[in-house]
Amino acid sequence: MIIVIRAHATSEQIDQVLREVEILGYTPAPIHGVNQTVVAAIGDERTHANLESLTALPQVESVLRVQKRHKLVSRESHPEDSVVNVGGVLIGGGNFCVMAGPCSVENEEQLFSTAAAVKAAGATILRGGAYKPRTSPYEFQGLGKEGLRLLAAARDQTGLKIVTEVLSERDVEHVAGVADILQIGARNAQNFQLLIEAAKSGKPILLKRGMSEKIEEWLLAAEYILAHGNPNVLLCERGIRTFETYTRNTLDLAAVAIAKNESHLPVIVDPSQGCGRADLVVAMCCGAIAVGADGLIIEVHPKPAEAMSDGQQQVDFAMFEKLRAAITPYLKAAGKTL
């Protein structure tokens, strides 16, 4: 860390900073400029105390961090792309993956017909919420265990892998009993106890970015999962909340490019929650591939107008079929295979 001392600080004040830096476990190396002094604090920021508290001293102007706070997820620690293996379906490092299915599991007919349609159009992973985080407590909250049973049956019938959300620590065990990938939703993106329990299940984890989460916080949440022994994390950009009203959220494709630079983890894009509009899904999928995404998660429903959740953003089977043709040249250009 670098500590910037205010101009006109006395030598006693500078010595006090050097002493404090030593007490906090670093070796201080002062650099005296013409007007101002800076102190380089030498030591590992990840294992030593955070020196930001030194700004409590009146002679300290600012404290700057040199090292990144995320280590295991960073490209520095692992330069190659990570490949996550979901029961034989590979994601990352040139392997592109399409996850698709309804926002919520509603009934057998809806789920099974959607599973067959998305499989025929190239998806290898079936999405569907059995536990739904809804803004209002009076809205459909999902079928719970019955939804999980239907997802398992759809997997048996189609061979598709299953991604489904786990909402609480209490549910990790039984959701992990069915899911091939545990989805951590935007509303739980920094629920660290849930992240730790999900990590311990050993299942791959699709970690959504929180609605107001900075990229660094998203990476640090992923770091929690890796630090608890589970390297199989898929980062998922699903839009952030902005002032815009044409879209439900603002799909942050710059964050995808940044996450790909900063981290070796695969990055998945969710254009459905990302824009909240079915008519934008195809364009956003093409954009996602162009900026480096390793996969997509898309909401598909047999009759979006009748959906029990997120109807406005779910595409029907015909549109999902068209999506495949639309993304093919982008995948080719990116050197990725579906």
Ligand code: PEP
């Ligand atoms: C969903 O995938 O249906 C969902 C609720 O996602 P998010 O957590 O991104 O809002």
Ligand code: MN
């Ligand atoms: Mn949804």
